[in-house]
Amino acid sequence: MVAVFRVIFQGLLLPTLSLFGLLGNCLSAIVLMSNGLDMKASFCSLLIMLSMFDSLFLLSTTISFTMPIISSTWSLSIHPLLYPYFFPIIQIALNGSTWSTVAVTVERFSSVVIPGQLERYSSYSRCFYAVPVVLLTTIWNIPRFLELQTCYKLNNSKVSFCEMKNSSDSDCLLSLCATELRQNLSYCRDYILIGNFLLMVFFPLLLLGILNGHIYHVLAQSSKRSSRTSVKCRHKRDQRIATILITIVIIFGCCNIPRVSINLFEVFHLVVEGTMEITPWPAWCEVVSIISTILLVFNSSINIIIYCWKDKTFRDLLYYKLGISNGIGNGDYLHNER
Numbered sequence: 001m002v003a004v005f006r007v008i009f010q011g012l013l014l015p016t017l018s019l020f021g022l023l024g025n026c027l028s029a030i031v032l033m034s035n036g037l038d039m040k041a042s043f044c045s046l047l048i049m050l051s052m053f054d055s056l057f058l059l060s061t062t063i064s065f066t067m068p069i070i071s072s073t074w075s076l077s078i079h080p081l082l083y084p085y086f087f088p089i090i091q092i093a094l095n096g097s098t099w100s101t102v103a104v105t106v107e108r109f110s111s112v113v114i115p116g117q118l119e120r121y122s123s124y125s126r127c128f129y130a131v132p133v134v135l136l137t138t139i140w141n142i143p144r145f146l147e148l149q150t151c152y153k154l155n156n157s158k159v160s161f162c163e164m165k166n167s168s169d170s171d172c173l174l175s176l177c178a179t180e181l182r183q184n185l186s187y188c189r190d191y192i193l194i195g196n197f198l199l200m201v202f203f204p205l206l207l208l209g210i211l212n213g214h215i216y217h218v219l220a221q222s223s224k225r226s227s228r229t230s231v232k233c234r235h236k237r238d239q240r241i242a243t244i245l246i247t248i249v250i251i252f253g254c255c256n257i258p259r260v261s262i263n264l265f266e267v268f269h270l271v272v273e274g275t276m277e278i279t280p281w282p283a284w285c286e287v288v289s290i291i292s293t294i295l296l297v298f299n300s301s302i303n304i305i306i307y308c309w310k311d312k313t314f315r316d317l318l319y320y321k322l323g324i325s326n327g328i329g330n331g332d333y334l335h336n337e338r
Helices: 002-032 041-070 072-112 119-140 142-146 185-225 229-255 257-273 283-301 303-310 312-321 332-337
Strands: 148-154 157-159 172-178
Touching: 002 041, 002 283, 002 303, 002 312, 041 072, 041 119, 041 283, 041 303, 072 119, 072 142, 072 148, 072 172, 072 185, 072 229, 072 283, 119 142, 185 229, 185 257, 229 257, 229 283, 229 303, 257 283, 303 312
Parallel strands: none
Antiparallel strands: 148 157, 148 172
């Protein structure tokens, strides 16, 4: 049953979502680089960075999980060679997407809750938000490159070398093996299980909840006090952008529920049993892991729909870029494009 589940979700649904997401992220980046959007440059730059991390995640996930299912040659001969490198790339992209969302939230928090405080650093704002995300997610995941290696297996036993034959009944196969680092209990417990959960899952979700709650509260209070037309226009723009952000965060949180549940199960097992060895791995964990991958792919593919749904200017500008803008909107933003 799990095998059928994997074929349906990772063999069919995953590449379909990924293709849509890659196209959507590319179009989103093109629109966000335009001059017609009524958004701060730093906000647009962070959304572009989010699209880049999402696209990297979609591409590497499709290569790692879909290709071995649809091609036996890829599964036997290519996947064992590539996955030790794609695995850390997936982690970097996933963590980068997570912290990019946090960076977007922090940027909105600074603009809405403490406006004007960071204006003196406006020329460096893009680097101020983006560089820490790139450095954190890259440096943190460097050990991931040392966790897996390509190895030979003869009759399911690891050997230093064996001669591979072209026939399908060959007993010598390329495979994936855990390195000594990956088999080290302290490394698995402290870095993979506890550290990664706290730094890349729990802490970002906590920040997103607190900051977005505060942004919503401030905007709700300011809407009651605004009376002048200019203030109302500014507030309407901030509210529109905040709605985009909050929608992204809600979908992000929902799509990470299965991932968090698996991590919590592993933490609970470590506390209760005192070991990370879970044998046999429960079938429900396999199913939840597959669902988690699909939801993470969905989360990385859906942003262009959120932008179009919540922002008419983005939607009209996208139509204009696609050459179907006739009769759409009042065209005021097109003057900024030309």
